[in-house]
Amino acid sequence: MKTLSIDPAILTFAAAVRDALGDLPADDIDDLTDGLEADLSEQAADGGPELADPVAYADELRAAAGLAPRAASARGSHSKLTVMWARLSRAWADAARGIHSKPIFRAAIDILRALQPVWWAARGLLLFGLVSIVWLMSSDERIPWMSWIAVAAFVVVSVQWGRGLWLPELGRKGIPIIASIVAVAVVVPLWGAVLTYTTRQFAEVYSGVGFEQAGLQLDGTPITNVFAYGPDGELLTDVQLFDQDGNPLSVVSADHAGAFMDGYSDEGYFALAPRDSAPGAAGWNVYPLVTLDPQYFDEGGLPSVNNPTIESTPPFERAQPLVGAVTSDVEK
Amino acid sequence: MHVDTTQLLKGVLDVAVLAVIRDDDGYGYDIVRRLRAAGIDEIGDASVYGTLRRLFAAGMLTSYVVPSEGGPHRKYYGINAQGRAMLAAHAADWNRFAQTMSTLLDEPVAPARVRKIGENK
Numbered sequence: 001m002k003t004l005s006i007d008p009a010i011l012t013f014a015a016a017v018r019d020a021l022g023d024l025p026a027d028d029i030d031d032l033t034d035g036l037e038a039d040l041s042e043q044a045a046d047g048g049p050e051l052a053d054p055v056a057y058a059d060e061l062r063a064a065a066g067l068a069p070r071a072a073s074a075r076g077s078h079s080k081l082t083v084m085w086a087r088l089s090r091a092w093a094d095a096a097r098g099i100h101s102k103p104i105f106r107a108a109i110d111i112l113r114a115l116q117p118v119w120w121a122a123r124g125l126l127l128f129g130l131v132s133i134v135w136l137m138s139s140d141e142r143i144p145w146m147s148w149i150a151v152a153a154f155v156v157v158s159v160q161w162g163r164g165l166w167l168p169e170l171g172r173k174g175i176p177i178i179a180s181i182v183a184v185a186v187v188v189p190l191w192g193a194v195l196t197y198t199t200r201q202f203a204e205v206y207s208g209v210g211f212e213q214a215g216l217q218l219d220g221t222p223i224t225n226v227f228a229y230g231p232d233g234e235l236l237t238d239v240q241l242f243d244q245d246g247n248p249l250s251v252v253s254a255d256h257a258g259a260f261m262d263g264y265s266d267e268g269y270f271a272l273a274p275r276d277s278a279p280g281a282a283g284w285n286v287y288p289l290v291t292l293d294p295q296y297f298d299e300g301g302l303p304s305v306n307n308p309t310i311e312s313t314p315p316f317e318r319a320q321p322l323v324g325a326v327t328s329d330v331e332k
Numbered sequence: 333m334h335v336d337t338t339q340l341l342k343g344v345l346d347v348a349v350l351a352v353i354r355d356d357d358g359y360g361y362d363i364v365r366r367l368r369a370a371g372i373d374e375i376g377d378a379s380v381y382g383t384l385r386r387l388f389a390a391g392m393l394t395s396y397v398v399p400s401e402g403g404p405h406r407k408y409y410g411i412n413a414q415g416r417a418m419l420a421a422h423a424a425d426w427n428r429f430a431q432t433m434s435t436l437l438d439e440p441v442a443p444a445r446v447r448k449i450g451e452n453k
Contacts, residue, residue, distance in 0.1 A: 005403075006404055031388065032382065032385050034397060035359060035397070035404065035405060035407035037404040038359070038361070038400070039359070039381070039406075041403075042361045043364070046361075046365070058378075060379055060382065061382040062382065064345075064378065064379040064383045064385075064386065065382035065383070065385040065386045066386045100405075101399060101405075106399075164391045165391065172389075
């Protein structure tokens with residue numbers, strides 16, 4: 001039998017029952033009385049007992065649900081604030097019911113509800129992020145593999161909480177809500193921490209690898225070529241440079257294997273190679289390095305095999321001669 | 333034999349409710365009706381609704397609202413894995429207890445009476 005309209009007496013009775021439960025949280029009232037009108041209508045149609053005392057009915061509901069009985073004085077001692085709160089929460093519940101009755105909202109709520117497990121898993125990740133945020137902010141190390149086990153544990157616990165499991169009796173409702181609030185609050189700081197961490201990791205990975213940052217540097221900027229000028233200010237060629245320990249002052253890293261090194265300057269792509277006087281691996285500290293002639297680059301604009309070389313262009317044709325310096329013996 | 337079964341029933345109402353929705357989800361009054369059909373008619377409908385809410389809060393039931401055109405919506409309850417586990421555990425307890433009582437009262441053991449407690453009156 002389909003009940004199209006509800007007997008006003010049933011509406012009144014149901015409203016009175018809700019009123020008698022008024023001291024409970026709105027969620028509890030909803031849980032207890034959702035569908036009550038439908039149930040009562042059907043019972044009446046079945047010739048059920050007459051609806052007598054809504055307060056007794058509410059007490060029976062409450063007792064069977066295992067909720068605390070209404071304090072005898074509760075009604076009289078309601079402060080204005082609690083009455084207002086009860087009214088507010090009931091209005092909220094009514095609004096929620098109104099939304100539920102609109103198909104489009106119901107569809108949206110259904111989708112959100114279907115996505116709930118995704119949020120539970122994300123919440124686990126975020127909570128793990130919260131406990132590791134200090135580490136992320138300060139550590140240079142790679143993420144230890146053990147932490148993935150911890151991540152899995154956090155996700156599992158969060159999902160179980162979402163399903164209402166693994167929770168103490170006290171806090172069955174509260175703990176997941178608090179966890180969700182904390183998880184949302186941690187999103188922005190965690191994002192910052194992850195960025196800090198990945199930036200540092202990135203810098204770590206790319207420093208020490210590749211000749212751009214290996215070899216000679218000036219205040220952290222890689223040096224690609226060295227030009228030496230004699231005491232008379234003339235450009236010197238075939239200058240061999242070593243440090244205090246006898247290590248060659250090379251513009252490439254010690255394990256550089258290529259026949260040339262390349263990079264980009266303001267003028268574009270360039271490639272340098274050791275001088276003919278010291279070709280190959282030993283020549284990287286003999287300056288100035290020669291430039292691979294761009295005229296002979298292949299169609300791709302890259303050096304070809306046995307690319308001819310030309311002298312590199314020095315920054316100055318001539319430097320300031322040194323006053324009082326000993327010039328070459330030949331001129332003496 | 334005519335004892336006041338209401339008190340007896342209160343202890344096992346949880347199990348009775350789980351048992352009548354073991355195979356089919358049901359809404360409030362529908363579940364009351366199933367209990368009555370099984371012979372349990374001493375329990376008020378409000379007690380059944382309250383019990384449903386308590387079982388739901390304890391994680392034994394799932395619940396969903398089904399709107400009806402024009403009429404009031406209905407709230408359906410279904411049993412979940414946890415509810416089934418509890419039902420199975422209680423059924424075993426009950427069987428053992430019923431057997432003990434039957435032996436004590438020197439009556440033949442009738443396991444079929446497990447879910448038909450209302451017929452005892």
